[in-house]
Amino acid sequence: MTKTLRHGYTTGACATAATRGAVLMLRDQQLLDETDIILPTGESVRFRLHGQELSADSARCYVVKDAGDDPDVTNGAEIHAELTFAEAAGNESVVIRGGTGIGRVTKPGLAISPGEWAINPIPRKMIAEVVNEVFSLHCPLLTAQSVTVVPHVTISIPNGEELARKTLNSRLGIIGGLSILGTSGIVKPISSLAWTETINAAIDVAIACGSKTLVLSTGRTSEMAAQRHLAEESASSPNPSFTVAEKPRKNILHRLSDEAFIMMGDHVGYALRACEGKGIRNVVLAAQFAKLLKIACGHEQTHVASSQLDLCQLQKWLDTSPCTSRFASVAGNANTAREVLEATGRAKTVISLVSTRALRFAEQLAPRLRVKVLLAGYAGEVLYFR
Numbered sequence: 001m002t003k004t005l006r007h008g009y010t011t012g013a014c015a016t017a018a019t020r021g022a023v024l025m026l027r028d029q030q031l032l033d034e035t036d037i038i039l040p041t042g043e044s045v046r047f048r049l050h051g052q053e054l055s056a057d058s059a060r061c062y063v064v065k066d067a068g069d070d071p072d073v074t075n076g077a078e079i080h081a082e083l084t085f086a087e088a089a090g091n092e093s094v095v096i097r098g099g100t101g102i103g104r105v106t107k108p109g110l111a112i113s114p115g116e117w118a119i120n121p122i123p124r125k126m127i128a129e130v131v132n133e134v135f136s137l138h139c140p141l142l143t144a145q146s147v148t149v150v151p152h153v154t155i156s157i158p159n160g161e162e163l164a165r166k167t168l169n170s171r172l173g174i175i176g177g178l179s180i181l182g183t184s185g186i187v188k189p190i191s192s193l194a195w196t197e198t199i200n201a202a203i204d205v206a207i208a209c210g211s212k213t214l215v216l217s218t219g220r221t222s223e224m225a226a227q228r229h230l231a232e233e234s235a236s237s238p239n240p241s242f243t244v245a246e247k248p249r250k251n252i253l254h255r256l257s258d259e260a261f262i263m264m265g266d267h268v269g270y271a272l273r274a275c276e277g278k279g280i281r282n283v284v285l286a287a288q289f290a291k292l293l294k295i296a297c298g299h300e301q302t303h304v305a306s307s308q309l310d311l312c313q314l315q316k317w318l319d320t321s322p323c324t325s326r327f328a329s330v331a332g333n334a335n336t337a338r339e340v341l342e343a344t345g346r347a348k349t350v351i352s353l354v355s356t357r358a359l360r361f362a363e364q365l366a367p368r369l370r371v372k373v374l375l376a377g378y379a380g381e382v383l384y385f386r
Helices: 011-028 121-135 160-164 193-208 220-236 268-277 289-296 307-319 325-333 337-343 348-365
Strands: 034-038 044-048 050-054 059-064 078-087 095-098 149-156 213-217 261-263 282-288 370-376 382-385
Touching (some): 011 034, 011 050, 011 059, 011 078, 011 149, 044 059, 050 078, 193 261, 193 268, 213 220, 213 268, 220 282, 220 370, 220 382, 268 282, 268 348, 282 289, 289 337, 289 370, 307 325, 325 337, 337 348, 348 370
Parallel strands (some): 095 149, 213 261
Antiparallel strands (some): 034 044, 050 059, 078 149
8 A cells, every 4th residue: 555645834834824823922921832834825834832931022933844745855854934023124014034044035037136134925914914913912012112113033044054055045045045935835755846946046047147058957966077178178178068969059158156056966857848938048967877877768757666677778789789799798687777887898889879879868858958968977977967
């Protein structure tokens, strides 16, 4: 019987629940163990509160994030909310800011402008709504003031800066901590949503920073190999041409900024289509041999468990050409794609066959893109770039 996977809740939902707990405690001057919030989906969810602190003019508590059966680095993190009052500085009815462990945005292209706390629009809206909802009923602290004051909500994650080092936040220009995210409030188990949202955000940042060519890599080793190789190519030639297979093009591959390098992980199909949809024209597809073989075999998701089928397909390709037929038995007897690469002595004909077929599939997925393929060796060297 297939197990039903348990969903979890986003950092935005947890921050909203902690905020509502603090608001209710301050309004009623009474500690609270649990609170309910309404998610953007319309679902009512109850959250357990921890670390409750209450005084006459402030309150704080936190929610422990539960990411369900698809935990990410923020699973188990404490999402804190503190409510205080201060004089109004602008037109905001609720001031929402970040505290310890919340990052700041430093690059354009994200939903939040540079300089702002990395608390996305939907969580901001949810937090402001729960504050306004509770205080619209009655708040002695607001009515007793001789000057205009407004609620100030500070969201923090004590170990957020440490956790952020395990994410791609710095690549997106979110510095100093984590971001408060979520559109539905729910984290669906075994979904690719976090990856695809990150890919979209990374492309938007790259475009906003002026990048014309993007490098999509399946992993850190292939990305580092691409960074070194492209930097060397740019340094050796002031105007390196951007070519696809054997069809020269006039586009120029400029020196690439950090924002141009995007970790797509297994989501090659999604990343290529997203680049095309956002108007990118030039892409370098960087991968190691095993991942590149999966792309060559037509897999839009390179995590698929089809290694033996891929090796069988490779064997057929090798067997059909006089230039590679002597390697067909190697593929037939191998356990992994890496074994084929090493057992053939990294034969240029084998590498070219797989790389060219990967290129064809990439162009099929996103025909308006100009694509180059970079094959990274397992020691970080570049075995193919064309």
